Amino acid sequence: MKARIVFWIVLGLAALFVVSALRPDRTARAERADFDLDAFGRLPVLDGGRLKPVDTVARNALVYFRGRQSAMDEDGRRVPHLQWAADILFDRETAADYKVFRVDNPDLLGLLGSSGSDVVHFSYAGLAPHLAEIERQARLAPEESALRNRFQNAVLRLRIALIKYQSLETALVPHLYGERNVSSAYARFDAVLPNAVDIMRTMETGGRGDNLEINDFVRLTTLFRQVADSRSFLAVPEMTDGPLRWNETEWSNPGKALLARVHGGSPDPVVAAYGRMADAWVTGDAPAFSAAVEDVNGYLRGRLDGFQARAGFEYFFNGLAPFYLSLQLYVLAFLAICFAWLWNTRSLNTAALIVICVALLPHTFGLAARVYLSGYAPVTNLYSSAVFVGWGAVLFAVPLEWGQRNGLAAAAAALTGFCTLVIAHNLAVAGGTDTMEMMRAVLDSNFWLATHVITIIVGYSAVFLAGAMGLFFIVRGVCTRSLDVATARSIERMVYGATCFALLFTFLGTVLGGVWADQSWGRFWGWDPKENGALMLVLWTAMMLHAKRIRMVERRGFMALAVGGGIVTSWSWFGTNLLGVGLHSYGFMDRGFFWLMVFWLSQSAIIALAATRPEKWRSGAALER
Secondary structure (H helix, E strand, O other), X not given: OHHHHHHXXXXXXXXXXXXXXXXXXOOOOHHHOOOOHHHHHOOEEEEOOEEEEXXXXXXXXXXXXXXXXXXXXXXXXXXXXXXXXXXXXXXXHHHOOOEEEEEOOHHHHHHOOOOOOXXXXXXXXXXXXXXXXXXXHHHHOOOOHHHOOHHHHHHHHHHHHHHHHHHHHOOOOOOOOOOOOHHHHHHHHHHHHHHHHHHHHHHHHOOOOOHHHHHHHHHHHHHHHHHHOOOOOEOEEOOOOOOOOOOHHHEEOHHXXXXXXHHOOOOOHHHHHHHHHHHHHHHOOHHHHXXXXXXXXXXXXXXXXXXXXXXXXXXXXXXXXXXXXXXXXXXXXXXXXXXXXXXXXXXXXXXXXXXXXXXXXXXXHHHHHHHHHHOOOOOOOHHHHHHHHHHHHHHHHHHHHHHHOOXXXXXXXXXXXXXXXXXXXXXXXXXXXXXXXXXXXXXXXOHHHHHHHHHHHHHHHHHHHHHHHHHHHHHHHHHOOOOOHHHHHHHHHHHHHHHHHHHHHHHHHHHHHHHHHHHHHOOOOOOOHHHHHHHHHHHHHHHHHHHHHOOOOOHHHHHHHHHHHHHHHHHHHHHHHHOOOOOOOOOOOHHHHHHHHHHHHHHHHHHHHHOOOHHHOOOHHHHOO
16 A cells, blocks of 8 residues: 555656646746746847857856856845846846856865855856956966866856856947947937948048047947957847848847948848847836837748747747756656665556656657757767767666566666766756857768767667666665565676677777768778777677676676676766867866766776675575576
8 A cells, every 4th residue: 555655656746847847937037027038038149150049048158157047146036047138138237246157166266255165156246356367367277178277277167157248248238338228329329320431531531520429439339349249149130131041141249230330231120129128128118128029020030941930949948958857757766666675566666667758758859859959960969978878778778677677777777867967967067058059060961970979879878777787786686685586687688688789889889980080081990099988898898798608707797797887988988088189089077087086986886896705695696597
């Protein structure tokens, strides 16, 4: 009876997680509830070489600044990301007081005059007195990342965050230095434009003219040039009649559009709409704000080849956060399996399997959505590889668990899915860029590269799944009496099958990588660290199967080798990047080395645990053939 109640509790919690994820995202506080921030968040901008909604830009920026998709006001209250985006774009005085910069390095905190806390969140206004010193320290840091210490890495990261922040500050509205009405500044600029050529000729010849008119012209063009210099946030399309392409040649910013009018350009309706939007936000005029947003959408409607629908889908994708939903469900499934083993009941194993199948749906949806939004294969960078590895491991484990129903494959799937999604989240935070960024030309539209990466990542998934099942075999066998002979044989068969699968895909992926290297670099194999890592993984899985086949190792040794496969795979996947050499070296992170060492030491401890004498195992009978 107790197991049945817990069964329904587990399924109820899973349903609660799903319903909570599907609930509409409340993007505004009560005082901003009448502003149509949803429509504002869907507005398209060209950033990082990709058209994306404002919603994505705001989320990515805040994740890089403070590791969360929201800001924090002076009183410690949460400020939703779209409200922060509107403030930093249109009301920089208000945005400057939000605490959005997370600093956790003790030396950097001392430089900024803060002590007594491990983590401090600063506002831009709070960092303003230290900008010159931050810049000076950043210039002192070595160019090679391997030569920097933690303080220098922290300073450089803060400097990059400040640059990103400053580029957003002047992305749409120039700094008017005390003047709040953007539309009136644009109107004055329009007033002096008819005489712009005469004004410039007068200034060049040193003649005299209307000083007020000249001063207005010089001041406004200087201010607009602030915005014109920004290249990271392009929100104004060129004034053309045909469909817009997704490149920087047809997108600019209000500053460039306004300065172009000096040489005879016509008024830009999008620039004017953004000016009205800024004024409406500052004055609290919600209807005018919504009207300005609709004006921008109306001008772009029909000219983006369906991108506005794509932007709406990306907005929904961001709000749904499918990978975070899957992460929660994997944790729930793992806990259910632990209780199933504790109470020795199969009903909770069934509940955990159901929850894992449910978790696989948003995981799959998230991968498919990224392919649709980016236009690329599902694996293009370290972030997407982490998401894909977890997905592949769960996908392999579901049929294994369905056939055995002992909870081991489900537990391995839940653990692998959770860990890889946590890795993906930290990669997104550390990267500081859009996780669906444009690929370099050498990597784009190459069939062999796409097939090579996907194939070898599938092999990674199988190796990690086998290693997780081997880990549970060892821990459960040494520490509990619940591992019987039938279950041990079942795990052995699953690990053997996963290893065979891993050998096939890692070997095939390595060969396909050589074909791509031959086409791109003119050589099939060059003993690059990444290539050596792939070869190590092929040799390791082949050694496992060979040792098992000739009975060089028994059940216990085979499980230890499976755990060791995780160490080899992590080296091939991440470790080779830490060397900082080779054509495949990318994604270096100083924090990555620490966590990689933690993983290697923990897996080595599990292998040492497997090497204990059989009589020390509480489930020693499971070691019998």
